[in-house]
Structure formats: C-alpha cells, structure tokens
Amino acid sequence: DAGVIQSPRHEVTEMGQEVTLRCKPISGHNSLFWYRQTMMRGLELLIYFNNNVPIDDSGMPEDRFSAKMPNASFSTLKIQPSEPRDSAVYFCASRTLAGQETQYFGPGTRLLVL
Amino acid sequence: SQQGEEDPQALSIQEGENATMNCSYKTSINNLQWYRQNSGRGLVHLILIRSNEREKHSGRLRVTLDTSKKSSSLLITASRAADTASYFCATDNTDKLIFGTGTRLQVFP
Helix, strand or coil, rough: CCCCECCCEEEEECCCCEEEEEEEECCCCCCCEEEEEECCCCEEEEEECCEEEEEEECCCCCCCCCEEEEEEEEEEECCCCCCCHHCCEEEEEEEECCCCCCCEEEECCEEEEE | CCEEEEHHHHHHHEEECCCCEECCCCCCCCEEEEEECCCCCCCCEEEEEEECCCEEEEECEEEECCCCCCEEEEEEECCCHHHHHEEEEEEECCEEEEEEECCEEEEEE
C-alpha cells in the first residue's frame, strides 16, 4: 500500500488566495483526520470524518476553513481567503474504525502564505 | 486545552545511553499512544498502551502508564543516532487523538 498520500507537498501563495489541500487515505480506512502543526501551537486536530461524514469540526479555526470528503478515497481542506497566520504544515491521517486505534499519517503539506 | 504536556521539551544524549520522556494528560483515556516524527516528515506510530495496562515493551521501547497520576513515560534503551527525532504522546478517549507538545531527542554518535 502506498500509505496516505497528500498533495501538494509544498504550497506558497499570497494572502487572500484560495488554497486547496488534498488527501487520499489508505485503502480500506474509513476514518480520516486533518491536523495542523506549528511551532507555537503544536499539533492540532482540525476535523475528522467517519465513513465520509464529518464528526467533529470544533478544531477548525474559523469560517475560512472548510473540509470535504466526497468519497472514501479523497478529502480536501480548503482555506479561502488565506492569511499569513495559516502558514503551517497540514497533515492528513487515516485509520480503520473497527478495532484499530493507530493512525497513519501522510507526509504533510507545508503551506506558506505571504 | 486538553493537550498533554511532555517533559523534557528537549533531550540530548550520547549513543548507547537510555532516553526517558514523560507525558502528562488531563482527561480519562481509553489508550495512550506514542508517535515519532523525523524532521520534515509525518508522524509514525510506535506503541499503544491501553488504560488497563501498566507497562508495555516493543523492541528497545518501554512504555509505562499510571492512570491515577494521568502520566506515561517512554524509555528508549541503548539509543542510536537514528533515534534522533521528536516524540509525541497522544491520548485517545473517543474517536480522536489529542497530542502532547512533544520531546525533541538528539542522539550524538
């Protein structure tokens, strides 16, 4: 298995632009998580999905952030409009719901908003 | 915040020495997990200990859990330069993990 796939790996954009991050979970995993990691705030859970349904989005910082999971093999995290304080590494992780607690992380997307 | 705290924030040791990292958390848990993150990479799962377990081993890793004190420790024995990374504890009491602040471990050859 290729593991969790994220794209792009790096993104540099200007303030005000729309940013879309993409994630493909491990095949057969039915739970997907989006995290943000910064030096100041550490690793924060933004939102997670079970069976493509958003369960908890309490970590989403504000309305500029949105996430979707249209099917079991694809999820997006969108920031519109982006701001410099959104600069961070964004990770996607997946796991199975039944009996497996371990999360498998993607390599992350490093976002820089100028 | 429910985020756990890890201690120390940074640790530097020589190859062959043991490294101990501690984690404290605030809520009740189903299990506690330890993850490793190499610089610029995603997190990798190391070991999981359930709330009814007190100690667990995996290779050179030893994890303890004290639910009365809401704390856990990770011991890496006979450390190697390749163990250089950040280590995070994560508590699981629902469907989601709450990560600690991490310990940066540097192992010098």
